[in-house]
Amino acid sequence: DQQVKQNSPSLSVQEGRISILNCDYTNSMFDYFLWYKKYPAEGPTFLISISSIKDKNEDGRFTVFLNKSAKHLSLHIVPSQPGDSAVYFCAAGFNYGQNFVFGPGTRLSVLP
Amino acid sequence: DGGITQSPKYLFRKEGQNVTLSCEQNLNHDAMYWYRQDPGQGLRLIYYSQIVNDFQKGDIAEGYSVSREKKESFPLTVTSAQKNPTAFYLCASSLRTDNYGYTFGSGTRLTVV
Numbered sequence: 001d002q003q004v005k006q007n008s009p010s011l012s013v014q015e016g017r018i019s020i021l022n023c024d025y026t027n028s029m030f031d032y033f034l035w036y037k038k039y040p041a042e043g044p045t046f047l048i049s050i051s052s053i054k055d056k057n058e059d060g061r062f063t064v065f066l067n068k069s070a071k072h073l074s075l076h077i078v079p080s081q082p083g084d085s086a087v088y089f090c091a092a093g094f095n096y097g098q099n100f101v102f103g104p105g106t107r108l109s110v111l112p
Numbered sequence: 113d114g115g116i117t118q119s120p121k122y123l124f125r126k127e128g129q130n131v132t133l134s135c136e137q138n139l140n141h142d143a144m145y146w147y148r149q150d151p152g153q154g155l156r157l158i159y160y161s162q163i164v165n166d167f168q169k170g171d172i173a174e175g176y177s178v179s180r181e182k183k184e185s186f187p188l189t190v191t192s193a194q195k196n197p198t199a200f201y202l203c204a205s206s207l208r209t210d211n212y213g214y215t216f217g218s219g220t221r222l223t224v225v
Contacts, residue, residue: 006154034213043116043202043216044155089154091213099170100213102147104154 003027004092006103013110019077021106023090028071030092034100035064035075038087047088048075051095080110114139118203118217125190125197125224133188133220135203141215142208144186148172149200149219158201161186162208190222198224 005024013019023033031052036044050057050064050073057064063076077084087107093100116137125131135144143162147155157170161180175194180186186205190197200221204214 004154036213036216041121041200041219041221043118043204043218044214045216046213049213099145099157099160102155 002104003101004090004103006088006090006106008106009104010107010109013080013108015082015110015112016079019075019080019084019108019110021075021077021088021090021108023073023075023092023103025071025073025092025101027092027101028068030094030101032093032095033064033066033073034091034093035062036089036091036102037084038089038105044089077108080108082110082112084108085110116203116205116215116217118201118220121218121220123220123222125222127224128192130189130191131222133190133201133203133222135186135188135217136184137186137203137205137215137217138184139205139207139215140183141205142183143206144180145204145206145214146170146176146178146186146188147202147204149202155202158188197222 034049035047037047038044048062066073087105089105090103091100119134145160146158159178161167177189202219203217206214
């Protein structure tokens with residue numbers, strides 16, 4: 001059973017609009033979450049993180065929201081750009097721990 | 113420039129042969145990991161090592177072996193016992209005292225022919 005789920009395998013968004021990528025987790029003990037972005041044939045790169053002591057973290061066009069009671073987090077990209085087209089992985093784990101659990105990823109396509 | 117280097121980028125193997133994927137990092141990271149990526153399944157942990165000369169099995173270790181003789185290096189051997197070895201393999205590393213998750217290599221695509 002997957003501990004981290006990303007139920008949308010793909011998402012298409014018009015350039016300039018908001019992209020919202022969702023992630024759900026089952027282990028309520030997870031207290032640290034990360035988003036990675038991955039281009040084809042490349043390794044994932046770190047995008048943004050959030051600790052369970054916060055419910056929002058913002059970095060430029062990227063904002064991650066955490067709803068601990070729902071065990072849900074989301075990544076908002078505003079405005080979306082064609083260069084944002086990639087696969088986005090959500091990962092969950094423990095603060096200063098290792099062995100994060102990754103979701104299956106969501107492929108985002110930003111259409112010009 | 114610090115980073116993780118995986119080689120080769122593409123690898124072809126005949127059925128029944130063992131093959132070793134290289135992973136080297138110069139980030140002075142303590143921990144290193146091997147993941148496998150298959151379509152629709154995200155990243156699954158094969159093996160990880162938190163310190164030299166020590167490593168632990170991940171979720172899908174069967175058919176794989178690793179070694180950690182040096183801090184910088186964590187090679188993965190895909191043995192003939194691995195039933196479905198064709199996949200994209202990612203190596204990662206992390207520093208235990210920071211919390212930016214992992215730094216990943218660029219991956220190796222292994223194809224069994």
